[in-house]
Amino acid sequence: MMQTPHVAVIGAGPAGLMASETLAASGVRVTVFEAMPTPGRKFLMAGRGGLNLTHSEPFDTFVSRYGEAAARLQPILEAFSPSRLIDWAEDLGQKTFVGSSGRIFPATLKASPLLRAWLARLAAHGVRIETRRRWTGWTQAGDLAFTDEDGGARHVRADATILALGGGSWARLGSDGAWTSLLATRGVAIAPFRPANCGFVVQWSDIFASRFAGAPLKGVALAHEDVSARGEAMIASYGLEGGAVYAITARLRDAIVRDGAARLDIDLRPDLDQETIAQKLAALRPGETLTNRLRRTLNLSPVAIGVLREAHGVSLPAEATALAKCVKTLPVMLHATAPIDRAISTAGGVSFDAIDADLQLRAMPGVFVAGEMLDWEAPTGGYLLQASFATGVAAARGALALLARDRVQGD
Template identity: 45%
Template structure:
């Protein structure tokens, strides 16, 4: 049975119901405009909910001048946007929705509930918009946005549009990057993984350590040094520490791990002196308490072990086979280029059409920066859309 195309007219259309889209829709709805919020998955904010399974790191409680460098080359473009909605504003927003927060020792901020669903429910209750799910955006047809829906083709005529369709990772949660084909090629930067694990072809002796955390180490890549832990998995290496240095690694930097970041080479040499007839492994266990996965990592990449172990313990080279698949990354860079957007996040090639969230070509490490950027750009695009509506 064929369906006829139907048409809907609204003041504002928001495409994508993740954090950025929800923020934009909230701003537009509170300004008194009719808003249609369209999501192509069966339910909203699926990637946001998945992030909440590990605690939902909302932001990092630090001043803007400390936060901005984490955004790398995009810091200058994001500066006014984040200044308008910084870490304190993110916390105030969550608390205004009845969500108590706490700040960990690393300055990372989490809901006390340690999950995303209560915050999402409270946010949805505030958003004054018509929400449609299973609506997949197909692009523009003149003044119309075209959708495929369970009830057939739908055209939406909107005075302003905010696109917030995510990047190109975790397609099962909604971020598949398919929308890029509907925009001019010259406006799109190719997608690349950010905050991702790396493949390692482990030898069989490492199987006993799959799932083991590597703690109390420092990771070095491309001049960057991070005190953080990571995890050995069947597929390779992953976890917070790897994500922090993943961009440098992706761009070709060598990764080394300092197994004893609090001890100098000279101190290590002193502790390892006088081995006698003991095996190297026994000596490391006895003198440095180097055991388990940390010892296995040394043996995996550094055998045969040299007589002078101290320098090696400070820089164990981690050999890998490159990033995990794009779809497995926590987030992606690429998407709509900054050159295609004006200071209001409006597409230069299409008046009154704004972009927000991860679909813009910016990247940030995990630790609260990514979600803060999505919320801030969604709010910024929503406010710019309100200003555009007021001028029509």
């Protein structure tokens, strides 16, 4: 009698869990191995600031967010599209809504109810999750090697393996990138990790940093060379972070690597042109301070006025046209990326040249890869989870196709 095939999924993040669900739904035996004591730690962290599952923009625009990897990811995202992801979440009892920016969230905004319902469904499908199992490579016989918490070794034989080990940030949540050397020694091409969706170091004055760290610059436009983004930027004690910054991270990061620093121009009032701003600022009131004039006429917040003074000097020009120019173009020099471990995601990882269309490693037939460990990057906006889920589905389908071929050959 033919035995039910066994697939090992390593990594219990969104990509690995989605792969395991797809596999179990097709009747194969699935074991998920996870190094941490509980599954989905980064996923739960993603839910802290409002779990942004995906985005509602037109599909072509959506796919373009993946930049250089867009062409490779397109068929994978078509096969598990944003609308499929919404149906999946709703099927787990998690109603979703479209936020004002077009981003899609579960109604609870959190990851924990979704993860709870998902784990229950996986258990009902017979998916076994073994936690505190760190994958350490392969034995000479080709079995998967794991260590448990006490350093004890365990070997597992699988008919196919899906690696979903995550990127190289937030090591304390499990994705420590330690897997790169295990694959590199097997001849798998790996692009070095680089921070994506990360903050940047700015040399703020001590007084500004201590007063405004954690304060948001709302509704601003950021520009660097020919790229720009609108939204929110957050002052950090070390520099600048937040959604609008993340939208152009890749270009800023690459400029710093190339030139040693990158200039970012902030427009504090992108909805108004310079002339309109100058007209508003010209409405003087006797004895009024410059700070009050900026607040009254342009509704600038204390942090916006603070950053204006950081960029243009404490003594801002009083003349309306010159002051309007300062409000529209506020140069900030970015000197470095914030440490990679604090980045929301990372670029780099397994090169697309190292895998086939089924996400199978060319150097290691029977081993598939999924999620952030692949070399793609995208801004925040739900693109990270969508691609992690979709590549999880694709890798599982690749493994199922392989098992089906093996079965035919075995008959």
